[in-house]
Amino acid sequence: MKWLRAGVVACAWHCAACGANEDSPAEDGCALTIKLTGAVAVQADGSHACGGSGVYPPGPRTVVTFMDVGELKLAFTLDGVSEGATGIFPTVVAVSEASAGTSWSTPGGGCTLEVTQHKKVHEDQLMREYRMGGNGACGVPAEPGPNATGTVEVGNFRVVGMIGWE
Numbered sequence: 658m659k660w661l662r663a664g665v666v667a668c669a670w671h672c673a674a675c676g677a678n679e680d681s682p683a684e685d686g687c688a689l690t691i692k693l694t695g696a697v698a699v700q701a702d703g704s705h706a707c708g709g710s711g712v713y714p715p716g717p718r719t720v721v722t723f724m725d726v727g728e729l730k731l732a733f734t735l736d737g738v739s740e741g742a743t744g745i746f747p748t749v750v751a752v753s754e755a756s757a758g759t760s761w762s763t764p765g766g767g768c769t770l771e772v773t774q775h776k777k778v779h780e781d782q783l784m785r786e787y788r789m790g791g792n793g794a795c796g797v798p799a800e801p802g803p804n805a806t807g808t809v810e811v812g813n814f815r816v817v818g819m820i821g822w823e
Contacts, residue, residue, distance in 0.1 A: 689723050691814035696807030697754060699727035729754055735770055740822045741787060745771045750811050752799055761799035761809045768795035790817030
């Protein structure tokens with residue numbers, strides 16, 4: 658089994674409505690734009706700590722997790738994203754509230770992320786770094802897991818970040 662470690666080494670988010678340029682240099686840290694309503698409610702529009710990983714096989718699959726979005730952790734699992742790939746990919750959005758031991762997750766195929774940018778920006782002997790970004794949407798709410806009640810509506814979201822491919 659060939660393992661691929663996709664580490665989110667830095668992220669930068671640029672709001673198109675603010676006139677930002679996607680080709681601007683990445684800033685330190687990670688960022689996300691999203692609005693959640695329903696059983697939990699939070700709006701994020703800026704920097705948040707994040708990390709990522711990916712594996713082959715089965716896959717390719719990449720998981721990018723944003724920590725400290727309010728009291729929540731948000732994980733985006735993208736199926737089929739290989740190094741440098743762009744396009745529309747099925748995405749599962751998972752929401753967890755560690756302090757309450759609750760979680761919600763969209764069903765497979767319930768969300769998509771259109772990766773519009775996935776350019777190599779650095780390469781060394783250990784890793785190739787790509788700038789990856791895109792816009793996502795969910796057609797269904799996140800369903801409750803154990804100890805959770807109600808659903809979570811996931812608004813349109815935007816993610817732009819640096820992904821390390823080993």
